[in-house]
Amino acid sequence: MSGVLPVCLNDATKAVEYLHMMSKEYVGVCEMHREFDEKDLRKWVEKLTGVIYQRPPVKSSVKRALRRRMILRFTIEDIAGRRFVFRVVTEPGTYIRKLLHDLGLLVGVGAHMVELRRTRDGFLSEESSSTLLELYAAWYLYSKEGDDRLLRKTVKPVEDALKGFPSIYIKDSAVAAVAHGAPLAAKGVSKIDHPLTKGDAVCIKTLKGECVGFGVLTMDSDEVIHAKSGVVATVERVVMERTLYPKTWG
Amino acid sequence: MRNLVDVLRLRTIVKEDYETDPNYGEYPEKRSVEKLLKLGVVNLDKPPGPSSHDVSSTVKKILGAEKAGHAGTLEEMGRSRRVRRAAGLPQRRH
Numbered sequence: 001m002s003g004v005l006p007v008c009l010n011d012a013t014k015a016v017e018y019l020h021m022m023s024k025e026y027v028g029v030c031e032m033h034r035e036f037d038e039k040d041l042r043k044w045v046e047k048l049t050g051v052i053y054q055r056p057p058v059k060s061s062v063k064r065a066l067r068r069r070m071i072l073r074f075t076i077e078d079i080a081g082r083r084f085v086f087r088v089v090t091e092p093g094t095y096i097r098k099l100l101h102d103l104g105l106l107v108g109v110g111a112h113m114v115e116l117r118r119t120r121d122g123f124l125s126e127e128s129s130s131t132l133l134e135l136y137a138a139w140y141l142y143s144k145e146g147d148d149r150l151l152r153k154t155v156k157p158v159e160d161a162l163k164g165f166p167s168i169y170i171k172d173s174a175v176a177a178v179a180h181g182a183p184l185a186a187k188g189v190s191k192i193d194h195p196l197t198k199g200d201a202v203c204i205k206t207l208k209g210e211c212v213g214f215g216v217l218t219m220d221s222d223e224v225i226h227a228k229s230g231v232v233a234t235v236e237r238v239v240m241e242r243t244l245y246p247k248t249w250g
Numbered sequence: 251m252r253n254l255v256d257v258l259r260l261r262t263i264v265k266e267d268y269e270t271d272p273n274y275g276e277y278p279e280k281r282s283v284e285k286l287l288k289l290g291v292v293n294l295d296k297p298p299g300p301s302s303h304d305v306s307s308t309v310k311k312i313l314g315a316e317k318a319g320h321a322g323t324l325e326e327m328g329r330s331r332r333v334r335r336a337a338g339l340p341q342r343r344h
Binding site: 001003004005006008009011013016019022023024070072118121122123124125126128129130131132135136139142148151152155157158160164165167171172189190191192193194195196200201209210211221224225244245246 | 253254255256257258260261262263264265266267268269270271274275276277278279281283286287288289290291292293294295296297298302305306308309310312313315316317318319320321322324
């Protein structure tokens with residue numbers, strides 16, 4: 001399988017588990033095992049859009065418990081003989097190979113996936129992706145010739161991958177405390193995305209847009225707006241260096 | 251916690267206006283290359299063949315990073331040598 005694979009570097013690896021929380025888009029080729037009725041195929045593809053139940057395949061690295069997964073979009077792009085090209089947008093943790101296998105069973109002729117390419121992972125899409133060769137060239141130009149233009153197109157701030165992640169923007173005076181892992185207090189908040197609910201994961205950002213870390217809201221976003229004191233979010237993961245902003249205590 | 255966050259329709263609302271001090275921190279797009287490498291992400295177009303883990307370790311080597319981690323594994327079918335041989339696929343080299 002090929003396609004979009006976000007690779008986080010050094011401190012950005014701390015954001016990996018949160019990048020998993022975004023939808024993924026794939027394009028692939030599937031082969032039906034016998035002649036099939038096109039109308040029937042289209043009907044089942046439509047029925048497999050929405051919430052589906054899926055048991056992870058035997059060869060997988062997770063517990064084989066039945067999962068509920070959201071298929072946001074599932075379409076047939078082209079059909080040629082027994083093969084067809086599909087496009088699917090799913091929630092993370094969906095086995096595409098299994099989805100196509102199950103589709104084959106539903107149509108009644110059996111099917112297997114022949115090829116798969118990820119065209120988007122969250123906010124990163126294939127149009128802005130780089131191959132290993134391009135990365136190597138970018139590094140060569142930077143390290144041997146001091147030209148950083150290609151490298152800057154290839155290595156992006158981790159915040160680029162987090163665009164659109166539910167966020168809470170905090171004042172400079174609150175940054176150091178959060179960067180040390182302290183829970184976020186109401187008076188440290190400047191802006192918040194709305195509507196969010198208690199228990200939602202949020203990216204805690206500075207007003208310059210830097211990712212400080214990730215936390216969990218302890219109240220709904222409309223309550224955060226009106227809160228005068230107390231904790232509005234716990235901090236689960238710190239990404240930013242601790243010493244970038246001044247300490248406002250002690 | 252929600253499993254899927256990029257499909258939410260959100261707008262940013264202001265609780266309290268606040269001016270950030272340019273003397274501390276830095277806008278992400280203004281980061282130097284050294285800092286980008288410390289806090290950056292590569293949107294890699296993974297080639298078919300090697301595992302996601304192999305590919306992210308190649309990225310780490312090219313950029314001389316200490317750590318690299320990938321989000322969302324893109325795995326190959328027939329990962330083992332035995333399965334690949336039976337399926338007539340080329341053997342993976344390490």
